[in-house]
């Protein structure tokens with residue numbers, strides 16, 4: 001095709017040269033020109049034939065190409081379908097769901113294949129990779145246990161270490177130090193499942209709050225106008241302290257109890273008033289024990305002024321009592337000290 005095209009261009013150029021140069025001078029030249037034109041005409045016809053063949057051939061090739069493209073397109077679609085099908089079955093293999101989550105192949109709204117993880121309790125996220133406990137909500141070394149609530153929501157529960165409790169182990173039932181006499185507070189649950197505490201008492205003490213000393217139950221309710229009632233224990237740590245015996249208001253019908261334990265092996269206890277003054281029917285008693293039926297060590301009443309009493313017993317009760325009669329006496333404070 002290329003050589004024919006070149007020949008045609010050459011012939012046209014020759015013809016053009018003869019005409020434009022105006023050199024046709026005789027019959028022989030005209031005859032030669034006619035011959036050239038005839039040859040050119042033949043060649044052009046031949047070229048046209050080739051062009052026609054070429055067009056036919058190209059049309060055929062075009063049709064073939066269309067068929068090929070259509071077949072290829074079909075095969076590609078088939079391949080894609082096959083890939084999608086195998087994807088939907090293998091999308092859960094290997095299993096993308098963590099923490100024992102169950103993998104389910106799913107097709108979303110736009111027909112796209114994917115998977116969904118059905119997570120076990122406590123876990124969530126696309127791949128069950130998240131744990132409700134990951135924020136470490138349990139304080140004080142509490143152990144976080146994931147779970148679900150009644151609504152099926154993911155929740156956690158804290159298993160607390162002693163003595164902590166509460167939703168997040170943030171509470172300490174023992175923080176009020178309810179156990180007396182160096183008793184150790186242990187939180188627990190009662191029969192109703194309520195969080196309570198238990199006191200682990202040191203030797204010689206017992207009772208709910210270790211309030212019983214060597215068999216003396218001093219757990220009676222302490223009310224009235226005497227702040228600081230209850231048990232006070234002298235020991236090595238506090239032997240230099242002064243325990244105040246405060247009668248803050250001198251009124252009728254008072255019943256105040258102080259329980260004094262002395263755990264020190266030597267020495268004695270001393271109670272002093274700067275100015276003791278009471279009605280004769282009202283009085284302060286010291287018992288060797290925890291009740292009015294225990295042996296009485298001292299019995300103070302009347303206008304005594306500066307008054308000092310002592311004892312060596314390891315446990316006594318101080319009892320202040322007023323009767324029903326009206327009086328105009330003043331509050332008093334006694335000062336209790338350990339003397340070596």
Ligand SMILES: [Ca+2]
Pocket residue numbers: 252279281282322323324325326327
């Ligand atoms: Ca009185």
